[in-house]
Amino acid sequence: MADPWQNAMDHAVAVARKAGEVVCEALRGDRAVMTKSSVVDLVTQTDQKVEQLIIHSVKEKFPTHRFIGEESVAAGEPCVLSDSPTWIIDPIDGTTNFVHAFPFVAISIGFAINKQVEFGVVFSCVEDKMFTARRGKGAFCNGEPLQVSRQEAVEQAMVATEFGSNRDADVVNKIFQSLRNILCLPVHGVRGAGSAAINMCLVASGCVEAYYEIGIHVWDVAAASLIVSEAGGVLMDVEGGDADLMSRRIIAANSKTIAERLIKAIVPFSVPRDDAA
Ligand code: LIP
Secondary structure (H helix, E strand, C coil), rough: CCCHHHHHHHHHHHHHHHHHHHHHHHHHCCCCCCEEECCCEEHHHHHHHHHHHHHHHHHHHCCCCECCCCCCCHCCCCCCCCCCCCEEEEEEECCCHHHHHCCCCCCEEEEEEECCCEEEEEEEEECCCCEEEEEECEEECCCEEECCCCCCCCHHCCEEECCCCCCCHHHHHHHHHHHHHCCCCCCCCCCCCHHHHHHHHHHHHHHCCCCEECCCCCCHHHHHHHHHHCCCCEEEECCCECHHHCCCEEEEEEEHHHHHHHHHHHCCCCCCCCCCC
8 A cells, every 4th residue: 555644755855855955055154043941052043944944845735734843832832742744843953063063963854643753854964864764664864774783782882962951050960970870881982963863863873872861852853763763773761661752851772771771870850841831
């Protein structure tokens, strides 16, 4: 039977590529910076322009579909994941990288029905890497199949994480306690690309065994969550149990063994959910 969402996925890939051209062009010019929830939570006109470009283009083809977009939510739109077909968009994942021309930025487009991600597209535009996954059909980078690492020994693992944009001293202490615990397991190394979506694609590609972060949003991880699971990885909450895309906490790993070992080392802290009223 023909895939009912193939058209939508092809459209997501095409619009992500177009958005990537806009982002790469903007990287060559001036980038005026504005702030959102804190002085280190950055946004630029390019984030807003690219989100509008994607939403307008999708609306023309799929007028009844819904959207959760990072910049639309920042502008006051509700962040609700219903059972209806919903496009979950981060126009620039890695905005701080973008501001500094640190070359890891991605356009992230996830598509969910009945709260389940059906396809995910992450375009790391400076690297020119198009990551895609369709539920049940595998994950790919520029058309090549992806497979997570088979390493099960945490002492030989590479772990990715980020510091996020919360500078509350108690939160920063907990982030450093987790890092200390993980470094002392020990692990081979800790890295961070500056973009949740790219970090998760690194898990899917087998370059790092795991990525975790508390404080991310549904638009950072929706598309990449399917890319990880279709590459054979697992998604969990940082305190164990199933991952919840709206909870703002995630661990994506090559295996349950690695995820559970890291969960024991992570010091959790609470953040308001994306769908908190
Ligand atoms: C970013 C995430 C990153 C996190 C940042 C921010 P944005 O997304 O990709 O993992 O540490 O605080 O949330 O804001 O660039 O789309």
